[in-house]
Amino acid sequence: xxxxxxxxxxxxxxxxxxxxxxxxxxxxxxxxxxxxxxxxxxxxxxxxxxxxxxxxxxxxxxxxxxxxxxxxxxxxxxxxxxxxxxxxxxxxxxxxxxxxxxxxxxxxxxxxxxxxxxxxxxxxxxxxxxxxxxxxxxxxxxxxxxxxxxxxxxxxxxxxxxxxxxxxxxxxxxxxxxxxxxxxxxxxxxxxxxxxxxxxxxxxxxxxxxxxxxxxxxxxxxxxxxxxxxxxxxxxxxxxxxxxxxxxxxxxxxxxxxxxxxxxxxxxxxxxxxxxxxxxxxxxxxxxxxxxxxxxxxxxxxxxxxxxxxxxxxxxxxxx
Amino acid sequence: xxxxxxxxxxxxxxxxxxxxxxxxxxxxxxxxxxxxxxxxxxxxxxxxxxxxxxxxxxxxxxxxxxxxxxxxxxxxxxxxxxxxxxxxxxxxxxxxxxxxxxxxxxxxxxxxxxxxxxxxxxxxxxxxxxxxxxxxxxxxxxxxxxxxxxxxxxxxxxxxxxxxxxxxxxxxxxxxxxxxxxxxxxxxxxxxxxxxxxxxxxxxxxxxxxxxxxxxxxxxxxxxxxxxxxxxxxxxxxxxxxxxxxxxxxxxxxxxxxxxxxxxxxxxxxxxxxxxxxxxxxxxxxxxxxxxxxxxxxxxxxxxxxxxxxxxxxxxxxxxxxxxxxxxxxxxxxxxxxxxxxxxx
Amino acid sequence: xxxxxxxxxxxxxxxxxxxxxxxxxxxxxxxxxxxxxxxxxxxxxxxxxxxxxxxxxxxxxxxxxxxxxxxxxxxxxxxxxxxxxxxxxxxxxxxxxxxxxxxxxxxxxxxxxxxxxxxxxxxxxxxxxxxxxxxxxxxxxxxxxxxxxxxxxxxxxxxxxxxxxxxxxxxxxxxxxxxxxxxxxxxxxxxxxxxxxxxxxxxxxxxxxxxxxxxxxxxxxxxxxxxxxxxxxxxxxxxxxxxxxxxxxxxxxxxxxxxxxxxxxxxxxxxxxxxxxxxxxxxxxxxxxxxxxx
Numbered sequence: 001x002x003x004x005x006x007x008x009x010x011x012x013x014x015x016x017x018x019x020x021x022x023x024x025x026x027x028x029x030x031x032x033x034x035x036x037x038x039x040x041x042x043x044x045x046x047x048x049x050x051x052x053x054x055x056x057x058x059x060x061x062x063x064x065x066x067x068x069x070x071x072x073x074x075x076x077x078x079x080x081x082x083x084x085x086x087x088x089x090x091x092x093x094x095x096x097x098x099x100x101x102x103x104x105x106x107x108x109x110x111x112x113x114x115x116x117x118x119x120x121x122x123x124x125x126x127x128x129x130x131x132x133x134x135x136x137x138x139x140x141x142x143x144x145x146x147x148x149x150x151x152x153x154x155x156x157x158x159x160x161x162x163x164x165x166x167x168x169x170x171x172x173x174x175x176x177x178x179x180x181x182x183x184x185x186x187x188x189x190x191x192x193x194x195x196x197x198x199x200x201x202x203x204x205x206x207x208x209x210x211x212x213x214x215x216x217x218x219x220x221x222x223x224x225x226x227x228x229x230x231x232x233x234x235x236x237x238x239x240x241x242x243x244x245x246x247x248x249x250x251x252x253x254x255x256x257x258x259x260x261x262x263x264x265x266x267x268x269x270x271x272x273x274x275x276x277x278x279x280x281x282x283x284x285x286x287x288x289x290x291x292x293x294x295x296x297x298x299x300x301x302x303x304x305x306x307x308x309x310x311x312x313x314x315x316x317x318x319x320x
Numbered sequence: 321x322x323x324x325x326x327x328x329x330x331x332x333x334x335x336x337x338x339x340x341x342x343x344x345x346x347x348x349x350x351x352x353x354x355x356x357x358x359x360x361x362x363x364x365x366x367x368x369x370x371x372x373x374x375x376x377x378x379x380x381x382x383x384x385x386x387x388x389x390x391x392x393x394x395x396x397x398x399x400x401x402x403x404x405x406x407x408x409x410x411x412x413x414x415x416x417x418x419x420x421x422x423x424x425x426x427x428x429x430x431x432x433x434x435x436x437x438x439x440x441x442x443x444x445x446x447x448x449x450x451x452x453x454x455x456x457x458x459x460x461x462x463x464x465x466x467x468x469x470x471x472x473x474x475x476x477x478x479x480x481x482x483x484x485x486x487x488x489x490x491x492x493x494x495x496x497x498x499x500x501x502x503x504x505x506x507x508x509x510x511x512x513x514x515x516x517x518x519x520x521x522x523x524x525x526x527x528x529x530x531x532x533x534x535x536x537x538x539x540x541x542x543x544x545x546x547x548x549x550x551x552x553x554x555x556x557x558x559x560x561x562x563x564x565x566x567x568x569x570x571x572x573x574x575x576x577x578x579x580x581x582x583x584x585x586x587x588x589x590x591x592x593x594x595x596x597x598x599x600x601x602x603x604x605x606x607x608x609x610x611x612x613x614x615x616x617x618x619x620x621x622x623x624x625x626x627x628x629x630x631x632x633x634x635x636x637x638x639x640x641x642x643x644x645x646x647x648x649x650x651x652x653x654x655x656x657x658x659x660x661x662x663x664x665x
Numbered sequence: 666x667x668x669x670x671x672x673x674x675x676x677x678x679x680x681x682x683x684x685x686x687x688x689x690x691x692x693x694x695x696x697x698x699x700x701x702x703x704x705x706x707x708x709x710x711x712x713x714x715x716x717x718x719x720x721x722x723x724x725x726x727x728x729x730x731x732x733x734x735x736x737x738x739x740x741x742x743x744x745x746x747x748x749x750x751x752x753x754x755x756x757x758x759x760x761x762x763x764x765x766x767x768x769x770x771x772x773x774x775x776x777x778x779x780x781x782x783x784x785x786x787x788x789x790x791x792x793x794x795x796x797x798x799x800x801x802x803x804x805x806x807x808x809x810x811x812x813x814x815x816x817x818x819x820x821x822x823x824x825x826x827x828x829x830x831x832x833x834x835x836x837x838x839x840x841x842x843x844x845x846x847x848x849x850x851x852x853x854x855x856x857x858x859x860x861x862x863x864x865x866x867x868x869x870x871x872x873x874x875x876x877x878x879x880x881x882x883x884x885x886x887x888x889x890x891x892x893x894x895x896x897x898x899x900x901x902x903x904x905x906x907x908x909x910x911x912x913x914x915x916x917x918x919x920x921x922x923x924x925x926x927x928x929x930x931x932x933x934x935x936x937x938x939x940x941x942x943x944x945x946x947x948x949x950x951x952x953x954x955x956x957x958x959x
Binding site: 160 | 849850851853857860868872
């Protein structure tokens with residue numbers, strides 16, 4: 001299995017009046033072709049910025065991005081055009097991601113038209129095919145976004161993203177704003193589409209139960225850095241990083257007979273503007289020691305399981 | 321922490337005493353450009369002192385409308401409470417004069433809203449905002465009020481030195497703590513919590529739920545927790561009512577609902593959840609969409625989406641039946657459903 | 666409703682359907698329809714005034730000065746015996762033209778300036794906005810007076826003065842709505858499907874920024890008519906004997922105690938025009954907002 005996308009030491013900083021905001025700080029990882037990589041973290045941890053930087057909706061500050069082995073970090077407009085047909089994004093908010101003045105068919109037709117691959121008659125056929133693919137009934141062809149509910153809007157967004165037959169899709173919290181019953185419909189749809197079209201997903205979410213269901217691998221982000229990455233099953237069976245442990249324990253579970261041991265974190269996320277070197281979680285971490293002030297790097301703890309914590313060995317051998 | 325969880329169960333079983341709140345056949349409509357939207361259609365439930373009731377349902381099911389009608393803070397027009405009673409300590413709040421409601425709001429019953437960003441006035445310091453509640457209800461002077469506020473803030477985990485800071489100086493989680501401190505400042509008997517943690521991150525949600533739980537225990541307060549998150553319900557509630565299209569379609573103790581979900585909609589909700597424990601590869605979503613409240617289907621409002629719907633489901637009003645002791649379900653096939661029971665967890 | 670046209674997908678049909686949709690929504694607003702009808706009638710009367718007016722607007726009849734409304738002169742005559750009704754009908758040509766032309770110029774200029782400031786941001790935004798601040802710091806009427814005083818009174822100069830005065834408001838509004846739209850994810854989506862900047866601006870940004878502009882223009886015409894009337898009133902606008910409504914008011918003010926009909930009729934006409942334009946503007950705002958459900 002090869003990697004469809006590889007990211008090396010990617011950085012994205014934003015200038016603010018108070019200094020540099022380190023939204024994505026030195027992140028490296030790769031995603032296998034045909035798999036789903038989940039990226040979890042709390043609001044403001046840089047997961048959405050990471051997704052947008054990877055597909056060039058934002059320009060990276062530093063680092064390298066490889067797509068199918070080719071360096072795509074800096075591109076001219078022709079190369080960019082080619083890349084954009086292969087990578088797409090599905091947004092969180094199906095209300096702001098659709099132009100309120102375009103009908104469903106206008107929205108889905110636009111990428112097809114811009115690609116200049118289809119004749120007028122084919123455009124209609126392709127549009128209808130895409131609508132069918134995402135489970136939108138034909139009578140919504142001329143509907144405006146405000147006439148649709150959140151679930152159907154998200155289907156339109158998905159159809160638009162699929163129009164150019166991309167290989168890699170960044171899904172930025174695609175189900176967070178939907179009700180559970182609709183959320184399940186969309187998750188199933190995304191899974192079917194992946195199977196039928198050999199898609200690779202990067203699935204960004206704060207919802208661990210969703211990410212567990214849909215991802216093959218999971219990376220946990222905290223304040224712009226990756227603190228742990230491993231196969232999904234492994235993460236839930238054996239979380240290594242203290243933050244991952246707290247995160248997993250915080251999810252309210254529907255299992256009323258086996259209450260979890262809750263780790264209640266102290267304090268809140270500190271500011272990502274000009275952060276100090278060293279572990280960014282250390283001020284909330286119950287295991288923090290002076291050595292945590294040193295910069296932490298993602299290191300292989302066991303096969304395929306990487307963690308950025310200098311005390312990972314100690315903490316996890318104590319049978320916590 | 322574990323001890324707290326264990327003792328939680330015991331206290332709960334002892335707590336069931338007198339009924340604090342009793343809602344009967346509550347009906348609320350909205351009128352918009354000539355159309356009548358039936359938001360709440362005959363909702364009834366009881367809440368005992370010290371207990372927590374969870375109202376679960378999807379967007380637009382009418383959960384928030386139910387809570388707001390208890391306090392009578394629905395905007396009228398377009399909303400109108402057209403029937404039913406809300407008995408709080410025996411007094412029908414729907415018939416109470418407005419002056420009386422003013423005494424009850426904030427003092428006896430208070431409410432916490434979903435969005436802490438808009439619930440605080442940005443031009444007043446948090447101290448001033450909490451003080452207002454005291455001045456209104458307890459007639460405390462400035463000095464006394466300041467002491468109480470410092471106490472309140474410490475209780476919700478905010479250093480009392482931050483008394484004179486403005487809302488924008490606090491993070492989302494902190495703001496929600498302040499809103500909760502305000503809601504609890506007069507020791508209300510009933511707290512209406514409308515999705516208090518939905519806008520927050522999971523680790524912060526855990527902090528807030530933990531805090532709400534402890535405060536509730538300390539003050540022997542009752543609570544109605546409104547949420548779409550069954551996980552939150554599992555964490556904090558004693559009783560659960562599932563709301564669909566403005567009706568309670570199933571209610572009972574948390575154990576009953578989570579162990580023996582019976583109404584096809586409740587079962588569907590559980591099946592839609594990606595579980596953290598089981599290794600399923602496929603979710604079983606409920607087909608279709610929630611109905612339009614201005615055009616509710618005849619009979620059981622859920623029948624167009626229900627796999628078990630038969631002729632009887634399509635007409636008439638479906639009554640609530642007690643299928644097990646204390647477990648009510650609004651489904652003509654409840655008995656068959658029970659047999660088909662798929663136990664969760 | 667539109668769902669019934671399933672399968673019919675021609676470009677033409679859809680385009681007209683959006684227009685029809687807006688019209689059908691506007692139709693349901695009775696106030697707006699009334700406003701629109703009054704404006705149309707006023708415009709038609711102004712255009713065809715040479716044929717419709719009972720008298721020449723400048724035909725003096727010294728034998729009939731200050732005659733009150735009668736069968737011959739429905740609105741009476743003024744200090745030179747000119748028929749007031751005819752003058753009001755002719756006056757529409759000037760008043761409405763001043764309003765429409767000055768606002769059109771201001772809207773186009775304002776939209777262009779505002780788009781540059783809003784879409785490109787940075788230093789150009791800063792510079793443009795500061796200049797606009799300076800212009801807006803002066804009250805509209807005072808600015809118009811200053812410009813008219815500099816350029817000299819007259820029809821064209823009046824239009825220029827008005828246009829300069831209102832442009833900042835349009836620029837500001839366009840900038841604000843473009844800043845709002847820039848945050849929308851559908852622009853990112855358009856970028857990611859390879860839409861060019863031109864296409865993004867013309868198809869995704871402008872159509873969404875336009876509706877407040879249209880609404881503001883409608884109401885702006887009303888304001889412009891009022892300011893033009895004020896300018897004429899103090900003698901800096903259109904000069905007599907041109908029968909501009911404001912100029913008529915100004916001319917009649919000396920006789921207001923004895924012959925109130927000299928100011929009542931032009932005054933009421935201005936009021937009706939302004940009111941109708943505002944009602945139409947309100948209705949348009951609702952009809953153009955795709956988010957407002959039916």
